[in-house]
Amino acid sequence: MHGPTEGRLSRYEDGGGAAGRLGAAVVGLGGAVATTAVAGVELIRLGVCGQDGLPLAARTDLVPYEEIVFGGWDVSADDLAKAAHLHRVLDPAHIEAVAPQLQRLRPWPAVADPEYCRAVVGANVVAADGLRARTERIREDLRRFRDEQDVDQVVVVNLASTERLPDPASPALASVEAFEAALDDGDEAVTPSMLYAYAALREDMAYLNFTPSAGAGVPALTRLAERRGVPIAGKDGKTGQTMVKTVLAPALRSRALRVEGWYSTNLLGNRDGRALEDPDSLASKTATKESVLDSVLGYPVEDHRVRIEFYRPRGDEKEAWDNVDLVGFLGRRMQMKIDFLCRDSVLAAPLVLELVRLLAEARRRGERGVQEQFGYFFKAPMTAHGGVPEHALHRQEQNLLDWLDGADRAAARSVRP
Amino acid sequence: MHGPTEGRLSRYEDGGGAAGRLGAAVVGLGGAVATTAVAGVELIRLGVCGQDGLPLAARTDLVPYEEIVFGGWDVSADDLAKAAHLHRVLDPAHIEAVAPQLQRLRPWPAVADPEYCRAVVGANVVAADGLRARTERIREDLRRFRDEQDVDQVVVVNLASTERLPDPASPALASVEAFEAALDDGDEAVTPSMLYAYAALREDMAYLNFTPSAGAGVPALTRLAERRGVPIAGKDGKTGQTMVKTVLAPALRSRALRVEGWYSTNLLGNRDGRALEDPDSLASKTATKESVLDSVLGYPVEDHRVRIEFYRPRGDEKEAWDNVDLVGFLGRRMQMKIDFLCRDSVLAAPLVLELVRLLAEARRRGERGVQEQFGYFFKAPMTAHGGVPEHALHRQEQNLLDWLDGADRAAARSVRP
Amino acid sequence: MHGPTEGRLSRYEDGGGAAGRLGAAVVGLGGAVATTAVAGVELIRLGVCGQDGLPLAARTDLVPYEEIVFGGWDVSADDLAKAAHLHRVLDPAHIEAVAPQLQRLRPWPAVADPEYCRAVVGANVVAADGLRARTERIREDLRRFRDEQDVDQVVVVNLASTERLPDPASPALASVEAFEAALDDGDEAVTPSMLYAYAALREDMAYLNFTPSAGAGVPALTRLAERRGVPIAGKDGKTGQTMVKTVLAPALRSRALRVEGWYSTNLLGNRDGRALEDPDSLASKTATKESVLDSVLGYPVEDHRVRIEFYRPRGDEKEAWDNVDLVGFLGRRMQMKIDFLCRDSVLAAPLVLELVRLLAEARRRGERGVQEQFGYFFKAPMTAHGGVPEHALHRQEQNLLDWLDGADRAAARSVRP
Amino acid sequence: MHGPTEGRLSRYEDGGGAAGRLGAAVVGLGGAVATTAVAGVELIRLGVCGQDGLPLAARTDLVPYEEIVFGGWDVSADDLAKAAHLHRVLDPAHIEAVAPQLQRLRPWPAVADPEYCRAVVGANVVAADGLRARTERIREDLRRFRDEQDVDQVVVVNLASTERLPDPASPALASVEAFEAALDDGDEAVTPSMLYAYAALREDMAYLNFTPSAGAGVPALTRLAERRGVPIAGKDGKTGQTMVKTVLAPALRSRALRVEGWYSTNLLGNRDGRALEDPDSLASKTATKESVLDSVLGYPVEDHRVRIEFYRPRGDEKEAWDNVDLVGFLGRRMQMKIDFLCRDSVLAAPLVLELVRLLAEARRRGERGVQEQFGYFFKAPMTAHGGVPEHALHRQEQNLLDWLDGADRAAARSVRP
Numbered sequence A, B, C, D: 001m002h003g004p005t006e007g008r009l010s011r012y013e014d015g016g017g018a019a020g021r022l023g024a025a026v027v028g029l030g031g032a033v034a035t036t037a038v039a040g041v042e043l044i045r046l047g048v049c050g051q052d053g054l055p056l057a058a059r060t061d062l063v064p065y066e067e068i069v070f071g072g073w074d075v076s077a078d079d080l081a082k083a084a085h086l087h088r089v090l091d092p093a094h095i096e097a098v099a100p101q102l103q104r105l106r107p108w109p110a111v112a113d114p115e116y117c118r119a120v121v122g123a124n125v126v127a128a129d130g131l132r133a134r135t136e137r138i139r140e141d142l143r144r145f146r147d148e149q150d151v152d153q154v155v156v157v158n159l160a161s162t163e164r165l166p167d168p169a170s171p172a173l174a175s176v177e178a179f180e181a182a183l184d185d186g187d188e189a190v191t192p193s194m195l196y197a198y199a200a201l202r203e204d205m206a207y208l209n210f211t212p213s214a215g216a217g218v219p220a221l222t223r224l225a226e227r228r229g230v231p232i233a234g235k236d237g238k239t240g241q242t243m244v245k246t247v248l249a250p251a252l253r254s255r256a257l258r259v260e261g262w263y264s265t266n267l268l269g270n271r272d273g274r275a276l277e278d279p280d281s282l283a284s285k286t287a288t289k290e291s292v293l294d295s296v297l298g299y300p301v302e303d304h305r306v307r308i309e310f311y312r313p314r315g316d317e318k319e320a321w322d323n324v325d326l327v328g329f330l331g332r333r334m335q336m337k338i339d340f341l342c343r344d345s346v347l348a349a350p351l352v353l354e355l356v357r358l359l360a361e362a363r364r365r366g367e368r369g370v371q372e373q374f375g376y377f378f379k380a381p382m383t384a385h386g387g388v389p390e391h392a393l394h395r396q397e398q399n400l401l402d403w404l405d406g407a408d409r410a411a412a413r414s415v416r417p
Helices: A003-014 A032-047 A082-086 A092-097 A099-103 A131-149 A176-185 A194-204 A219-228 A241-254 A270-276 A280-296 A345-367 A372-377 A395-405 B003-012 B030-047 B080-089 B094-097 B099-103 B131-149 B176-183 B191-204 B217-230 B241-254 B271-275 B280-297 B344-365 B373-376 B393-404 C005-012 C032-046 C080-087 C092-097 C101-105 C131-149 C176-185 C191-204 C219-228 C241-254 C271-275 C279-297 C344-365 C372-377 C393-407 C409-415 D003-014 D031-047 D080-087 D090-096 D099-103 D132-148 D176-185 D192-200 D219-228 D239-252 D271-275 D280-297 D342-364 D372-377 D393-407
Strands: A023-026 A068-072 A153-158 A206-209 A231-232 A260-267 A301-308 A317-327 A333-343 B021-025 B068-074 B155-160 B206-209 B230-233 B260-267 B302-312 B317-327 B333-343 C022-027 C068-074 C153-158 C208-209 C229-233 C258-268 C303-310 C317-327 C333-343 D022-027 D068-074 D152-158 D207-210 D231-234 D258-268 D303-310 D316-325 D333-343
Touching: A003 B094, A023 A032, A023 A131, A023 A194, A032 A068, A032 A082, A032 A099, A032 A345, A068 A345, A082 A092, A082 A099, A092 C092, A131 A176, A153 A194, A153 A345, A176 A194, A176 A219, A176 B191, A194 A206, A194 A219, A206 A345, A206 D258, A231 A345, A241 A260, A241 A280, A241 A317, A241 A333, A241 A395, A260 A280, A260 C022, A260 D258, A270 D192, A280 A301, A280 D333, A301 D303, A317 D316, A333 B080, A345 A372, A345 B317, A345 C191, A372 A395, A395 B241, B003 D080, B021 B131, B021 B191, B021 B344, B030 B068, B030 B080, B030 B099, B030 B344, B068 B344, B080 B094, B080 B099, B094 B099, B094 D090, B131 B155, B131 B176, B131 B191, B155 B191, B155 B344, B155 D333, B176 B191, B176 B217, B176 B241, B191 B206, B191 B217, B206 B344, B217 B230, B230 D176, B241 B260, B241 B280, B241 B317, B241 B393, B241 C153, B271 C176, B280 B302, B302 C303, B317 C317, B333 B344, B333 B393, B344 B373, B373 B393, B373 D080, B393 D068, B393 D239, C022 C131, C022 C191, C022 C344, C032 C068, C032 C080, C032 C092, C032 C101, C032 C344, C068 C131, C068 C344, C068 D271, C080 C092, C080 C101, C092 C101, C131 C176, C131 C191, C153 C191, C153 C333, C153 C344, C153 D303, C191 C208, C191 C219, C208 C344, C219 C229, C229 C344, C241 C258, C241 C279, C241 C317, C241 C333, C241 C393, C241 D239, C241 D393, C258 C279, C279 C303, C279 C333, C317 C393, C333 C344, C344 C372, C372 C393, C393 D239, C409 D333, D022 D132, D022 D192, D022 D207, D022 D342, D031 D068, D031 D080, D031 D090, D031 D099, D031 D342, D068 D132, D080 D090, D080 D099, D090 D099, D132 D152, D132 D176, D132 D192, D152 D192, D152 D342, D176 D192, D176 D219, D192 D207, D192 D219, D207 D342, D219 D231, D239 D333, D239 D393, D280 D303, D333 D342, D342 D372
Parallel strands: A023 A068, A023 A153, A153 A206, A206 A231, A260 A301, B021 B068, B021 B155, B155 B206, B206 B230, B260 B302, C022 C068, C022 C153, C153 C208, C208 C229, C258 C303, D022 D068, D022 D152, D152 D207, D207 D231, D258 D303
Antiparallel strands: A260 A317, A317 A333, A333 B333, B260 B317, B317 B333, C258 C317, C317 C333, C333 D333, D258 D316, D316 D333
């Protein structure tokens, strides 16, 4: 029935019955990444698109892409056909091919707090008063979605614009109990992304944070995930410049080429770029981008700079320009420049689809709390219990494949020269 | 006595006595790479240079750099101080610091055959008549070098300008016996690089081929290496553009970003570049450069081009400009451009030093024939018995470290997603 | 009736009656440049496109774009809607908007000689036997076109794929009389582009050569143009890389920054690129590209290289990468790199439209022979009587504006675009 | 005596006697630009350097470079040999060749006000109390310099690090009288660069401002220059990125390629870069850089950004990376990227030398006040009486040559370098 993908589904479906129907409840459903992911699944269903950009397309032991059904919130009430048209990410012929399906998808009203994300506004906002009431409203949305779609499980996905970072030392975020009290008290330390994460965990649904916002990445919520036995993953999708950085930097280290300076510029003109015009949101974003390099190299690079510029001519077509100053044998200097003319949502959407499938699999296996083995997908991989994250892409890939294949995690070794 | 490096030598010296004194007999001693390597060792001895560019600087179980003594052949009779001055690779202050040592080093007359390398000529050429007589002369040079320097062993290193490739189907290269007969008959299939390789093997000395020339990479000579129990390694050092290619391509494959085209330009103006103005030599070079990509990606890239241009303004400062055309999710196109402003000899020389140390270690361990685990250093890694070489840098690195640490080679697994 | 452009037409039309209707008979009508030019005029008629890319859009003393009607030959019989779809130059929405008009335009059978352009073939070829018969057939086409369209005059435009260059010393091309005899004898020195040029001149029609082929650029035909009082212009449109070169080089000369090397790479994947896979056609193209630099700088650049590569992933989107090695004060070296991600036909088509208007104006003014003042548009500007062409863009622009001013000085001062 | 330059001097010296000896009193004598200019003149005297980078090297009607003698102030007391060594701009062999001459040159104590330039400090500071006293001290320095060196005239040159900009509406800067009062009152509106400019004008010496600071560019001082009949020129030398911008932008306008966005990044690591870490100084710098583009294009570019980054790995080797987003025919988008790997002081120093010669010539001709015809050299050309400056390089060049021609038309036609 699925045509070109029929063969590779058989093994999965052997697993049993309706197990495959999987719900994805997306915060920021009308955004460029979410719209691209939704359209992508519809195009895969139609059989008109190949597997480019999907790293785990060959894994028949994960839920097929075609079995994912979408719902979610957005501050804009536009249906997804209109959103796809505005974002200008997809080939117009592709949008047309799946327009009827996209038109049927209209975002639920969002829980947005203007204090936390000043640059993006919209009319499609829920009226619930108080933090606790907001979480209740989100939980109702999630239950209704699960029941109406008759899905086996739901993964909650944060694709909303970047919020400002919370104070990491806030007592309200330090324990589950304090967080519960903070919800009742309307504590300022709680950000919208945490409300969605909390709601997901209370409904025993897996949670994915593809943004630099806090989401479930505060002690109160990672502990809640462990207690309830729910897998969580994040944060901040590793798509363009940072992906390239975590590929090149390990090689430079391997060849003992010392990095004296690394200057990174990002030009982007989509809604995410506009959100970063808010200095607080920008600080969240650059923080995760900057932490990576020193960790991979094993020494501090004093002249490491990351600039992100909202630059409208590009729309969703992002440019990441990197300059690396190297010192080689006998102190001789060299330079490497990388110009990546990429497309933000085109790189991000397939990774979101893979993570939804992986979190469903983790839930099936009974994994709980932070899923470190999904660090391959993130700029700022969450770690359990204060561990130091691995950033080198090839080692992250190995960790992911080991988990998928059930390999002994104890086999990990120190491999550095 | 060695000052800053004293500490890390102790473990090695525990091994015993004069074991450390290691001879390197270099074909092309006056070239930019060799001169840089020699000057580098002198500067390390003086303690004025750090470990930048030396991937295995921390390995105390290999011969210390300071224990390597150099000799070798060149078509130019200039001493190495003069050569270093002409090549303009090193900081002038560095050349001055080691000028007395470099002045003492004067290349032996080379065995050069104008038929095989038309673009580079020089007056410092040996007069021996006939192939067999030439190999005898080379062997005498090697024995004299070993005895005069009182070294424990000698590694013969090919750093000469690129020759044209031999006919791989030539019967003269198919077996040790045929090769011996070809030496006596003056068979055209035998190239100068083979004469040096043959001489090394007959003297039971390890052989390293850092160039695209044939060297020991024909069946007759790999078998001779196995028979005599001598390790050999090659070929064509992986320094700039191809190194970057074997780092990026595995990541693009990992992320399922399809490579539709890859256009590579090299601008270089040193003696190696001039040698490549000979179309036959150029063909040798581009052949090894082009074979890499498809192997790493797992599919053929129809629009893969490699251009090498002799361009004088740069001298030893090479520019490698790459453009990659990518197809991502839903068929959307992206581009990546990498401009590597590197220095050919600065990248190559430390790898040569590491390989000399590694071959000495392999000889000590009794390894024989092609040393596949050194593929990390080569654009066209030799494999034993027709195997397919691994090109991805991070997997090559793992293979190297496994060998150094004595890890079980059987543990290798298929890790591709 | 013309909507947004109505105002600026009035003054021109005051000049008198049907004077504006102007025919353009294009050799290579189905190619990317021609199709873009035709679609552009239709879109201007619809009022949906602005004046971007049209240097003389403000000149109300030239024929309005809307008054140009097209016809022409092509080896492919596809109508222009189909051609536009295949070339992928235009926004699909734009093609759709003018599809009915484009569908009505179907190329006439071409006079093509496989000897002269091996790489491009097509079925839409005229059967006329012998050179003379071919010119007769072309002249019939031109007369029919003029009469059917009821135009005031016709400009013949060469946009066909690049031919190999003729032998400049051939006696057959040295005089009108020799050329006439060569037509009768079937002399090999006569190339297809000359046949069209000859036919145009014999019909007293202006001739424009936007390609590197010979066209009217041989003594026999420039003299014929002078004798018959017909203006001609060429050759090889200056669009991307060479345009930038003739802008930067004068500035480098002005600042006395010495150019030690200039390395130019072109990646292009359209039909013109495929034609350049024929080494003879490529030689025509690079010859005009290479001659420019030394002329602008006033001294020879020994390391000036121009590479053109047929590289399919780009289609009509061309990439021109330039590297310039500079020497400044006290011999210090610097580099400049320019990467122009342009679109070949988008840059060329509006220049063709301007040249058609300018040649019509030249014809109206009674100018005869080579129109040097149009050098602004060409990589290899034709000069009358062996003059040395001006290549610096800003001086070419001044020459053009001075000529325009000569006609109507009062209107001209505000014209600088 | 002058060797290779002897010939071209004779004509100038025919003009009469000691007329050629010209003093240059430099504010910021120990900086990279000034040190390079001084060393350059010494190397020209030695005949070891050519005329690269000197736009007016062929003008024999200007004072020969060899006739310029230097003096000046700096916050560092290092002699110029030491300064040249630290700046790492020149070839070490060149520094050595003129070390004796450079060692004899030791900067006079500077008048520096830490309020106005916080990032650069030094011990070589004059103790004069109050603004008036400071100007007296500067005037004494100038008179002493003129007398000791026995020069015909002195040009005062501002090459100091960038100050913050003054309030343009300040009444203290509006008239000569108000300014004189402000000096007596110690008014905060008066910046150090104004003190030097005022002192120069009071001593009837020409004044050149090569920096973005105010210098003589306030109404009070331009009027003073006019009253006293002294020529002044400025401001902010046009060397790298902006020079390229004023070359490309006129061409893009000429071809009607619409600029939708222009993103400019500067990486530089010398003392000037460090001074720009002070946000007020940075604002001065970016203001002059940003104003240029709209003026040349004739319309506002909304997405025009200029970033300047202090980035140490480069030292004086600056990188200017520009990205231009273009819209061409039928709305199709294109991009141009320019990466200029330049050397700040190498580009600036020869322009300073030319301006010193030109101001001496202007003084000789009796020109007074702002010298608009020198706009060719500046990012923010001063204009007299509120005129709008010309920014296009080729038109600025024409203006300069026209002025030079006015003096000696017979000599001028061959001057275009």
